Amino acid sequence: LLYRPYGHPYLENPKFSFEMKRGWKGPEFIEGGVRFRHPKRRADISIAYHIEGSNGWVEPKLYRRWMREQGSTEDRHVVEEVKISSYPAAHVVYTTHTYDPEYLLGVRSDVGMTELFMLPDDQGIFVIRFEAPQRWFQRYRSVFTRFIDSLALAVYSEPVEQ
Secondary structure (H helix, E strand, O other): OOOOOOEEEEOOOOOEEEEEEOOOEEEEEEOOEEEEEOOOOOOEEEEEEEEOOOOOOOOHHHHHHHHHHOOOOOOOOOOEEEEEOOEEEEEEEEEEEEEOOOOOOOOOEEEEEEEEEEEEOOOEEEEEEEEEEHHHHHHHHHHHHHHHHHOEEOOOOOOOOO
């Protein structure tokens, strides 16, 4: 019997590292980070770090407000406080509907789910995202959970004077 480890480490960014499941396609470079995709494009996992003043950076307070506004009427629209790598982060799960323009509005749509985390530090923000069609979301969420559990972040904060 041969031992096959669950995943492979991603160590190419100085701000974050993690373990990604074998077989997922990537890394695909995005602004400020990387994305990995399921081989059949059933789910995406991405992480990015946006330094203050860069294109992807938004003030954390405004980003939290934007997170709360996302989704459909059936979503909770509540931003929860959670811990990632022992640091506080904002967390939200929301639904998106994409309508096919060739049909009347509401006749045919694709329903997607997004789980989003935002973790600020003194120099920027981390944005961690899991996206999948609604029918595949729960099935591949365990991969995302394992990704989050393996995540190591280099969070910068000024030392507190005593």
